Amino acid sequence: MTHNDYLKPAGQAAFHDSGVTKFQDVVRAWKGEELTGFGLLGVPLSKPSISHSGASFAPAVMRSILLNTATYAIEDDVDLKDLDLVDLGDILMHVTDLAASQTRIEETLDAILKENPNFIPVILGGDHSISSSTIKAFGKAKGRIGVIQFDAHHDLRNLQDGGPSNGTPFRNLIESGSLDPTNLVQIGIRNFSNSQTYSHYAKDNGVKVMTMREVKQQGMLAAVKEAYGQLKENVDAIYLSVDIDVLDQAFAPGCPAIGPGGMTSEALLEGVSYLGGQELIKAIDVVEIDPKQDFRDMTSKVGVFTILSFLTGKMLADRRRTV
Numbered sequence: 001m002t003h004n005d006y007l008k009p010a011g012q013a014a015f016h017d018s019g020v021t022k023f024q025d026v027v028r029a030w031k032g033e034e035l036t037g038f039g040l041l042g043v044p045l046s047k048p049s050i051s052h053s054g055a056s057f058a059p060a061v062m063r064s065i066l067l068n069t070a071t072y073a074i075e076d077d078v079d080l081k082d083l084d085l086v087d088l089g090d091i092l093m094h095v096t097d098l099a100a101s102q103t104r105i106e107e108t109l110d111a112i113l114k115e116n117p118n119f120i121p122v123i124l125g126g127d128h129s130i131s132s133s134t135i136k137a138f139g140k141a142k143g144r145i146g147v148i149q150f151d152a153h154h155d156l157r158n159l160q161d162g163g164p165s166n167g168t169p170f171r172n173l174i175e176s177g178s179l180d181p182t183n184l185v186q187i188g189i190r191n192f193s194n195s196q197t198y199s200h201y202a203k204d205n206g207v208k209v210m211t212m213r214e215v216k217q218q219g220m221l222a223a224v225k226e227a228y229g230q231l232k233e234n235v236d237a238i239y240l241s242v243d244i245d246v247l248d249q250a251f252a253p254g255c256p257a258i259g260p261g262g263m264t265s266e267a268l269l270e271g272v273s274y275l276g277g278q279e280l281i282k283a284i285d286v287v288e289i290d291p292k293q294d295f296r297d298m299t300s301k302v303g304v305f306t307i308l309s310f311l312t313g314k315m316l317a318d319r320r321r322t323v
């Protein structure tokens, strides 16, 4: 061997093991071909946040972690290396015009979903304000839709006082007629995080609310089965929206509105994996991760594992269908 054998090209991993498959070997950049599987779509918008947020940095950080993660899920004995998984890149945000950014999100996803009816988007937020735009596009493409929302908060603030922020996405969807409130299920809503006004709004409008205590008492699997069961007869497709602040603050230091009393990351992954395996669940977003406040990328990693649990659920469902 000469000294040249030890030189690695810049940008390549310092150590290579030919027996390991990582997502960097699986994910391919989208070049405009028909989309039939899954695709990462970054939405780097967090300026509409009520509190300071660097969630616009999360798509890049989550992508980087994902690409360096191994594809094999030993607990389920599935290897995600066989997934049809593309990266569509990020939607370009307007520098100052929030309404223009929200329109870009809706129009971009609307065009993608209408041209690719079987495509399942995996949306990397951004703060929770993005979900009003992505779910409007989802509804236009899919018809009657339901939403399952993991969140500490209702996100049902009125739009008059602060405009379309990360506190209003589901109120926005209801008031714009984009979502029937009886087809919205909120999982993990907890104490000292919501005003009674908005709990009343949820109740008065028929939103199904499963508080954190109720989720703990019945167990995650029973909770998500109930949530899916409530929606499946009434809708054509379901959008899964995961606000990482549904977690206890012990699991998610890099999240602007985090607090105690939330769920474990293990419970979240279990619930998302189950829902990923259900036929009508046809989109997921993961929002409210702020890498600038994070510690050792803990929160971004939970975000990535949430996505991987969703995809594992889909692969397990495929395996059940083909056996």
Ligand code: CA
Pocket (backbone or CB within 6 Å): 128, 151, 152, 153, 155, 166, 243
């Ligand atoms: Ca939220």
